Amino acid sequence: MKERVDQWRFALEGDDDHAIRRQLHSLAWNVASFRCFVQAVRQHPGAEQGAAPLNTNMFWMLHDGFWATTFLSIRRMVDPSPFTGPRGVFSLRSVLDDIRRHQPQLTRQVFVEVVSGLPYDPVPVEKAYWDYVFQQPAGGAFYVPRELDADPIHSRHAQFDVLSGTTPETRRPDDLVRPDVFDRLAARLDRANAIKDHVDTRYAHAATPDSRKNRGLETWNLGEAEEALANLAQTAELISRWFVYGGMGDVLPTPQFDQFEHLDNPWMPHGDMTPLHESWQAFAELSAQWPMIGDDEL
Incomplete structure (x- = not known):
């Protein structure tokens, strides 16, 4: 299982561009x-009177580019393609489905020892901790080696109690994650199904009116985009925390520049708009020639 867990960890937290x-x-x-772009538009003098603070052409390029990128980004993270193989993808859905397939091997012992890299039993660690403490000079501060801290072991067992539906009194090394844990994680990803359909019919494919009927989004706004991002970030955090002993951390990077x-x-x-007009006209003349292809130029 260690190799598989490492693959999940790399997909979730690795240095690959698609992690x-x-x-x-x-x-x-x-x-x-x-x-910030929206705020800048609102702050422009005359915005309340409907004055355009930006060139209309550039405004819609920024607007459409953001929404296309946002929709596609969300769609990528719920892609149901397989995790491995020639068509493998790094998505929350693909990773979750692969973890679910390995549920019979995800015992409590594997969860603590293999996934977390911790000893299964905290008692020997606690004993070693106190042996170490009593060897230190009295009255002063001292460093405690990380391997003598039993708290992470207790925390992982407590997490697995939640995932397996057990208690400290009923714990067994062969306890398993309850299937409904995966169902509930998948349900969180299902919230993006309308976005997936929207991308499939408007961006990835030029769907016909009939094929895109009742599929996708009628309206969507920035608040809903933030809600979708929050849901994906929280779902990724849980999957990473539980199954690779990691976490997503702050999803918004701290700027290293202004x-x-x-x-x-x-x-x-x-x-002086002359260079812009010339550039536009040059492309207009170029593209105007394209429909002039002759029948014998096939």
């Missing part, structure tokens, strides 16, 4: 940035 933690970081950063630098600068400080 779940990195996906959450990217999504949280984009949501935070778009919140993320608002140059926002107070105009895009065209000199006001």
Whole structure:
């Protein structure tokens, strides 16, 4: 099981660009940035009177780009594709499904010893701790080696009591995670099904009117995007905490630079739009030639 647990850990917390933690970081950063963009629009003088604070073309590029990226990011994290194999993906759904398949091997003993890397029995650790304490000079502070701390062992057993529906009095090394734990985690991911359908019919595929009928979202706003992100972050935290002895931490990265630098600068400080018009016209002339393909150019 150790090799499989390491694979789950890498998918959730590894340094791969597609690891779940990195996906959450990217999504949280984009949501935070778009919140600031919305605030900037609202702060613009005349915004209350309907004056456009930004060029309409650029405004909709930013708007549409954010929502497309957000929808696709959420869709990726609930992708039901397999975890391994030639079409394997790193998604919360794929990792959860793979963990569920290994439920018969996820005993209490594996949970404590293999997943957590801790001794199963805290009693010898506690004895070693007190033996160490009594060997230290009286009246002064001293360092306690990490391996003499039995609290993590007690905590993991307490967690598994919750997951297995047992008590400290009924614990057994072969206790298993209750199947409904996986059902409830999957139900959290199911909350994104409407987003998945929306992406499948509007972004990943150009669905026909009939095939996209009653599928996807009629309306969606920034608050709902934040709720979806919170749900994914919390679900990822539980899966990581329980099954790889890790955690997601703060999903919004701390900026290592001034993320608002140059926002107070105009895009065209000199006001000369001639280069922009020329660039637009050059592409217009180029694209106008494309439909002129001859029948013999196939």
